Amino acid sequence: MSGKLILHVEDNQYNRKIIRDLLSKHSYEIMEAHNGEVALDALARRRPDLILMDVQLPKLSGLEVTRRVRADPSLAQIPIIAITSFALSGDDRLALDAGCNAYVAKPFRPRDLLEMIRGFLGP
Amino acid sequence: MRIRRITRFRTKVLLSIIPMILALCVLFGGMSLYQHNRLLHSEFVKRGKALASNLAASSELGVFSEDERLLNAALRGITGEEDVAYVLIYNDIGKRLIGGGKALVQPGLTSTTETLSPELRAQMLTDRQPTSTIMKEAGTESFLEFYAPILSTEVRLVEEQYFGMPQSTRGPGENRSRVIGFARVGLSMRNIDAHSAYLIKLWAILSVVFLVGGALAAYALSRRITQPITRLTESTARMAEGQIDQEIPVDSQDELGTLATTYNEMAKALTRTLDERARVAIELRDLNRHLEDRIRERTSELVETNRQLARASRHKSEFLANMSHELRTPLNAILGFAELIMDGVYGTVPDELRESIEDIHINGRHLLRLINDVLDLSKIEAGQMRLNLGECSIQSLIDSTISATRSLAAEKRLELASRVETGLPPALSDSKRITQVLMNLVGNAIKFTPRGGSITVTARRAASGERRAASVEPEPPTPDPEASDFIEIAVADTGIGIPAEELKSIFAEFRQVDSSITREYGGSGLGLSIAKRLVEMHEGSIWAESQVGKGSIFYFRIPLRTQSGGSL
Ligand SMILES: Nc1ncnc2c1ncn2[C@@H]1O[C@H](COP(=O)(O)OP(=O)(O)OP(=O)(O)O)[C@@H](O)[C@H]1O
Ligand SMILES: [Mg+2]
Numbered sequence: 277m278s279g280k281l282i283l284h285v286e287d288n289q290y291n292r293k294i295i296r297d298l299l300s301k302h303s304y305e306i307m308e309a310h311n312g313e314v315a316l317d318a319l320a321r322r323r324p325d326l327i328l329m330d331v332q333l334p335k336l337s338g339l340e341v342t343r344r345v346r347a348d349p350s351l352a353q354i355p356i357i358a359i360t361s362f363a364l365s366g367d368d369r370l371a372l373d374a375g376c377n378a379y380v381a382k383p384f385r386p387r388d389l390l391e392m393i394r395g396f397l398g399p
Numbered sequence: 400m401r402i403r404r405i406t407r408f409r410t411k412v413l414l415s416i417i418p419m420i421l422a423l424c425v426l427f428g429g430m431s432l433y434q435h436n437r438l439l440h441s442e443f444v445k446r447g448k449a450l451a452s453n454l455a456a457s458s459e460l461g462v463f464s465e466d467e468r469l470l471n472a473a474l475r476g477i478t479g480e481e482d483v484a485y486v487l488i489y490n491d492i493g494k495r496l497i498g499g500g501k502a503l504v505q506p507g508l509t510s511t512t513e514t515l516s517p518e519l520r521a522q523m524l525t526d527r528q529p530t531s532t533i534m535k536e537a538g539t540e541s542f543l544e545f546y547a548p549i550l551s552t553e554v555r556l557v558e559e560q561y562f563g564m565p566q567s568t569r570g571p572g573e574n575r576s577r578v579i580g581f582a583r584v585g586l587s588m589r590n591i592d593a594h595s596a597y598l599i600k601l602w603a604i605l606s607v608v609f610l611v612g613g614a615l616a617a618y619a620l621s622r623r624i625t626q627p628i629t630r631l632t633e634s635t636a637r638m639a640e641g642q643i644d645q646e647i648p649v650d651s652q653d654e655l656g657t658l659a660t661t662y663n664e665m666a667k668a669l670t671r672t673l674d675e676r677a678r679v680a681i682e683l684r685d686l687n688r689h690l691e692d693r694i695r696e697r698t699s700e701l702v703e704t705n706r707q708l709a710r711a712s713r714h715k716s717e718f719l720a721n722m723s724h725e726l727r728t729p730l731n732a733i734l735g736f737a738e739l740i741m742d743g744v745y746g747t748v749p750d751e752l753r754e755s756i757e758d759i760h761i762n763g764r765h766l767l768r769l770i771n772d773v774l775d776l777s778k779i780e781a782g783q784m785r786l787n788l789g790e791c792s793i794q795s796l797i798d799s800t801i802s803a804t805r806s807l808a809a810e811k812r813l814e815l816a817s818r819v820e821t822g823l824p825p826a827l828s829d830s831k832r833i834t835q836v837l838m839n840l841v842g843n844a845i846k847f848t849p850r851g852g853s854i855t856v857t858a859r860r861a862a863s864g865e866r867r868a869a870s871v872e873p874e875p876p877t878p879d880p881e882a883s884d885f886i887e888i889a890v891a892d893t894g895i896g897i898p899a900e901e902l903k904s905i906f907a908e909f910r911q912v913d914s915s916i917t918r919e920y921g922g923s924g925l926g927l928s929i930a931k932r933l934v935e936m937h938e939g940s941i942w943a944e945s946q947v948g949k950g951s952i953f954y955f956r957i958p959l960r961t962q963s964g965g966s967l
Binding site: 298385386 | 724727728729730731732734735736738739742744745764767
């Protein structure tokens with residue numbers, strides 16, 4: 277059990293709760309942001325080990341936040357997993373182009389996401 | 400050029416008429432002049448003869464008596480006469496008795512006037528005719544001379560008595576006369592010559608007048624002919640230049656007049672025709688403009704309608720996209736919580752709850768698929784779905800489909816295999832959409848094949864127009880004859896099969912072979928219609944073969960194209 281810090285950027289509170297419940301069960305520390313600007317504020321305060329980024333965000337889009345993270349030398353190395361919508365074709369491509377390391381399409385199985393996170397952070 | 404020809408015509412007329420006039424003048428003038436002169440001469444001669452006879456008669460007594468007074472009186476009676484130049488009287492032996500007249504002193508005359516030539520005398524003595532004429536030239540003047548024997552009747556009687564001369568052939572009156580002398584009258588030719596000269600002059604003047612008059616008349620006549628022709632020519636030239644409405648004056652009733660009238664009628668008819676044509680053209684143009692206006696009106700109406708439709712359609716798809724997002728978000732949350740519960744994130748699930756949680760999860764997933772399918776279909780329908788074309792390996796698409804469905808197949812103990820022809824070229828296609836088609840077909844095969852069956856996915860290259868030997872209807876339409884090759888993918892199963900009459904209709908929306916299937920297997924009947932549309936967007940075709948109870952084969956083809964050569 278690692279205790280690694282994960283930043284979850286997501287506007288829907290229930291989706292945040294699902295991830296929070298899942299990850300805290302697996303002993304990750306969660307930092308949450310409900311929009312892009314809050315996410316950038318949080319990043320200025322603490323450097324997470326991984327970012328889960330919903331692509332569709334109000335105000336600053338997830339893709340824009342990703343680009344800013346990649347542009348900041350102190351944050352550039354943080355792995356980012358994009359959460360895209362299956363129905364919106366092309367999101368995955370855009371996410372990878374913006375600098376995300378991987379993506380999961382909604383709806384995803386919590387188990388699959390957990391496995392992907394472990395792939396980046398180790399068991 | 401036309402004008403010059405007409406001028407030449409005029410000259411021709413003049414050239415042909417003037418010699419004619421000239422010839423007429425010369426001929427007629429000369430002839431009448433000659434006649435007149437002859438008449439004048441013969442009158443002159445007659446007069447001269449008469450004068451000589453008169454003189455002879457009146458001088459008979461004077462000669463007889465040789466009395467100068469009487470002779471003078473006889474002379475005086477004649478020298479006053481017109482044209483009389485000189486008068487001479489001789490006795491019977493030709494000796495001059497007396498002379499008179501203005502021209503008696505003319506040189507050349509005097510020498511011959513003393514005596515009368517004996518030949519003349521002898522001639523007059525024998526034929527006793529009163530007159531004979533001889534021309535005498537004296538200086539510039541010329542004269543006609545007349546001689547008459549002077550006869551005496553009384554003396555003849557005496558002579559008869561003395562000589563007893565027999566008179567056989569002579570008449571009784573003449574028998575008695577005797578030549579006692581000769582009268583000689585010289586008439587000056589000056590007057591008659593002057594008259595002749597005057598006539599010639601007159602003739603010459605008249606000739607000139609006739610010539611000029613004739614020429615003028617001919618000129619006027621030819622002008623009367625050429626002028627209408629010139630007018631006609633000029634008018635025709637103007638007409639040729641486009642001024643159709645021509646009218647030329649008609650100033651005669653002859654052929655030229657008729658020609659002008661006919662010409663005017665023709666011009667009028669032509670004008671009428673052209674006017675009519677222009678009118679028709681204008682009408683046509685108006686009609687055209689009207690039509691164009693109508694078309695423009697209609698077009699703008701259509702454009703407006705189109706715009707409204709496009710806006711409505713955009714609204715519709717925006718609405719659908721928004722709605723599906725709104726629908727999906729809570730649904731995703733529901734599914735997420737259900738999965739967390741099932742995964743034991745919230746602690747161990749009591750057995751009596753587990754099944755209900757699973758039902759929530761199954762129905763949620765079904766609802767999500769339904770939402771996605773409806774969204775896809777409406778997007779395709781609205782023309783909003785764009786293919787994301789790229790060259791992709793069919794092998795890898797089949798592989799990922801099989802690995803995604805392997806667990807599902809395994810749950811039903813189905814054999815799932817693939818056979819891809821070696822050396823299959825990459826196809827220009829949207830890999831995500833082709834995968835979607837494959838997922839639908841393989842998903843159906845798994846769904847409609849009982850436990851223990853098998854499912855095989857094959858891919859091969861097929862030539863266009865090629866018919867599969869086993870093919871039952873429907874035969875795939877050949878979508879593009881230009882594309883010579885296809886990639887043909889088949890999903891075969893050993894499932895429940897589809898009745899022949901249903902083979903076509905299963906590709907329609909919400910169409911399922913039998914509604915009990917829905918209850919038994921789930922699904923909404925949208926999978927195949929979406930697959931069909933996706934394949935058709937690739938300009939491919941999809942069809943199925945089946946035998947009830949034995950199994951089904953679903954085929955689809957997409958044309959083999961490369962990035963450069965394709966037109967997709
Ligand atoms: N492999 C198959 N074997 C037998 N029947 C089939 C097969 N595939 C499709 N069908 C018939 O065609 C119908 C239409 O299939 P389609 O995929 O469009 O709908 P569905 O599978 O019923 O629902 P959905 O795919 O939307 O979940 C099916 O309901 C079934 O009756
Ligand atoms: Mg289906």
